[in-house]
Amino acid sequence: MLRLAVTGADGFLGWHVRTLLRALGRPEPVVVTRTDLTDPDAVAAKLAGVDRVLHLAGVNRGDPAQVAAGNVQLAAQLAHGLRRCPAPPAVVFANSVQAGNGTPYGDAKATAAAILADTGAALDDLLLPNLYGEHGRPFYNSVVATFCRLLASGDPPQVQLDRDMELVHATDAAARLVGEPAGGSWDPAMPALRIGVGELAHRLTGFADAYRRGEIPPLRDRHDVRLFNTYRSHVFPSGVPMPLPRRSDARGELVETVKVHDGGGQSFCSGSHPGVTRGEHFHLAKIERFVVLRGSAEIALRRVGHADVVRFAVAGDEPVAVDMPTMWAHRITNTGPGELVTLFWTNEIFDPDRPDTYPEPVDLPVLVPSAVVAG
Known part of the structure; x- marks a missing residue:
């Protein structure tokens, strides 16, 4: 059984990874904190005996310069620790499909991948699309979390720019990151929901309207179920019983x-x-x-x-x-x-x-x- 370490373990994706590992009955991963990352020797000590480190720590939103610097710095800190390891573990980097797209965030993600590749450790550079799921942070992790929080508060979601996007549930991404084959309710192939922002707002609003009456809305596929569960995570416990x-x-x-x-x-x-x-x-x-x-x-x-x-x-x-x-x-x-x-x-x-x-x-x-x- 692979021994895992995780950076960003307390973040949105990190929590979904740890919850999936719990469901699978796997050992708790070694948690590499941001404080650990400032000390290469502390990183090396934590990675001793680890087979794979999942680099999930990152900065998604904020001042563009700080977002760029933060993502590069976190990768550089992990790289310093990997170079101190006599037998460095493989690295799975939670990169983004936006990598190298000319934005501060996308270019920083591409730079971070290059830094990790330069360590000599085996690198799985995983380009993740937009992730959604239970307990996402509104106005930070995804538009799904933002819309769910607004609806849970009784406010209509606001669509600033209606464009198509691909959404992947965080548990599917977690299964891909930890190397778990398809089974149970997860799919490491990360099947995506392609949906417009306006249609997403409409669908979630319908879920919220039905649920306020205590009813279960139409749930026609696995993404509907997971979107509804994401909404429910934002109305619990205040909306219960x-x-x-x-x-x-x-x-x-x-x-x-x-x-x-x-x-x-x-x-x-x-x-x-x-x-x-x-x-x-x-x-x-x-x-x-x-x-x-x-x-x-x-x-x-x-x-x-x-x-x-x-x-x-x-x-x-x-x-x-x-x-x-x-x-x-x-x-x-x-x-x-x-x-x-x-x-x-x-x-x-x-x-x-x-x-x-x-x-x-x-x-x-x-x-x-x-x-x-x-x-």
């Missing part, structure tokens, strides 16, 4: 739990005894909804790679929908004295060969300091 329409008459009560436009999926109910927990896993692409119909429960969630836990107390007396954001570990626990009855819905029929379900505890272990023994 979602109240459900209730109807009552002399016969009793009806609760509308899931409305799916032009789609299907799978629904099932479970009964859980007091104290029983279900879940403790995460999904990369699957959409999943929980609705408690009887009893009381706590739904707890934690973003993969983060420590904070979000908790919701829910009960069958007031049914609400709680949708699980992708790449968040989640669980539901019966907190009441009787049986908990929960309805679950997913956007796809369960496939045991491609379950898109990865074990992950919601609560991180508490590290107890070792006792100091007096001599």
Whole structure:
């Protein structure tokens, strides 16, 4: 199994890489921080025994001169560290399709690739198109993140220049970077969505309009699912739980739990005894909804790679929908004295060969300091 190191591990693409590695059950990568990069010996020490270093650190937006200088400097710092390695690892550079296009950013990316190639280490110069995905930084990582954040805030997206672009989901790019073959919900071939900026704004606006009503919009292909999941990452946790329409008459009560436009999926109910927990896993692409119909429960969630836990107390007396954001570990626990009855819905029929379900505890272990023994 390849031993990986990563620069830019806390960035948008870095987080998606680390989350995919978590799903694959691979070891945590060695993280080379920007502080490490200022010391060639520290870089060399961290790269000792590493098979491949993913150079993801970069500067995407800002003053053009600072963007250019930052990307060149980061590559030069890594190159200095590689030259200190007795056996330097291969380098995979998250370059851009804009490399060498005459802009400060594009020319700096091309220069960075040349600097890394000059180290003598094997170089995979990967030209990445526009990336999108969950938890992108608005007004920085991509127009998708910007539009999603605006819509989540109730503001319409503004199209300044309507042009065609190619979008690749960050998990597909992560699979290509780490050398993972196609499988699960990822594709290292990085299939792109070619779409105009105006059409993107229109599609995301439709998703947002439906979701504000608690409905699942039409999701006709894998890019629709991933765009919708990206939007959902910007409305969580403030938009959860979602109240459900209730109807009552002399016969009793009806609760509308899931409305799916032009789609299907799978629904099932479970009964859980007091104290029983279900879940403790995460999904990369699957959409999943929980609705408690009887009893009381706590739904707890934690973003993969983060420590904070979000908790919701829910009960069958007031049914609400709680949708699980992708790449968040989640669980539901019966907190009441009787049986908990929960309805679950997913956007796809369960496939045991491609379950898109990865074990992950919601609560991180508490590290107890070792006792100091007096001599």
